[in-house]
Amino acid sequence: MYVIGLTGGIAAGKSTVTKRLGELGAVTIDADQLAREAVAPGSPGLAAIRSRFGEGVIGPDGALDRPALGAIVFADESARLDLNGITHPAVIALFQERLRAAEAADPSAIVVYDIPLLAETGGRRGGTFEFVIVVEAPEEQRIRRLVELRGMDRSEAERRIASQSGDAERRALADVVIDSGGSLEHTLEQIDAAWEVVRRRAAAKHGGEAPDAPTPTSGPPAP
Template sequence: MYLIGLTGGIASGKSTVATRLGEHGAVGIDADQLAREVVEPGTPGLAAISAEFGSNVLLPDGSLNRPALGAIIFADPERRERLNAITHPAVRQLTRDRIAAADASDPHAIVVYDVPLLADAVAGGLVTFDLVVVVHADATTRIQRMIDLRGLTEAEATQRIGAQATDAERLALADVVIDNTGTLDATLAQVDALWERVVAAAAGEIAVIDGIRSPSSAAQD
């Protein structure tokens, strides 16, 4: 199995890149989706969130009121850490399960783990990536996207960017950077070119992708 870690700041276009890789045949594992699963109604995660933050973060049907919770945690780093302490262990375990399932299904699969907090996954020893891809767009572009596409105010968008890792911290982890400040076609062309190199590296046909050795070349050392 060839495992790609895909990350990027909020509104950077990470989902666009993940979707394109999926169209090429990659097996996608979305950390945000896993985070939603661990707080579905009836889960221990949702019960713990309700106990920590109060019943006002629940909708009438018992599901999580994400806007209400977001308003709390993006304004208070300490409370955001409390939420992370509830959800992150469950997401980590589900991640391990999904990666193991993908490997068992097809040992030659190319798997893309789409994760906002990639640095935490690496530092915590959750997974070892063959390649780390960072989708990048400058803060001004991302703020405007959140205003136009998500209906946030400029202050809300800026606050959410500030709650995440910095661009420098993400880029320091990158083996490959996808520049998503231009047109959609330009972004997709970068992803298509990357896919060709990933397929070749996974098959052992090339030794490196932007300085990263393929698993087969590493095994020969």
């Protein structure tokens, strides 16, 4: 198995990169999806969040009210750290489960973990990731994506971006940086080039030659 960490700031274009790598043959794991599982109704994670942040972050259906919680943690550093202390251990455990399943299905699998907060949560995770891809786009473009595509007001978008690590911190982790600020075609070209590097490294690890890559289908960009 060969494990890649894929990271980037909010609205940098990670979804586009993850989708393409999946088309090219990678097994993809989404940290945001694992985070949702970690705080699903009835989970210990949700109970801990209720205890720390109160009933105001629980919706009428008993599920986590993410906008309400987000408004708290993105405005209060101590609250954000408390939330991370609840969710990160649960997410790591779920990630390890997914890795074991991927390896059991295919010992030579290339696994891509889309993890937005890699720089904020320990860099390369103690050697878990053998290769790191960083996705970035100009800050103003990311703000525009958040406003136009996700319905945030500008001040909230700026606050979300400011709460995360900066480009320089993420680049310090990178084996490859993909700039998603241009056209979709240019972004896909960079992804495909990165995939060829990854395939060669994964093949070398397993003592063989990289197989021919499948021809992916293209889709619309995602923020």
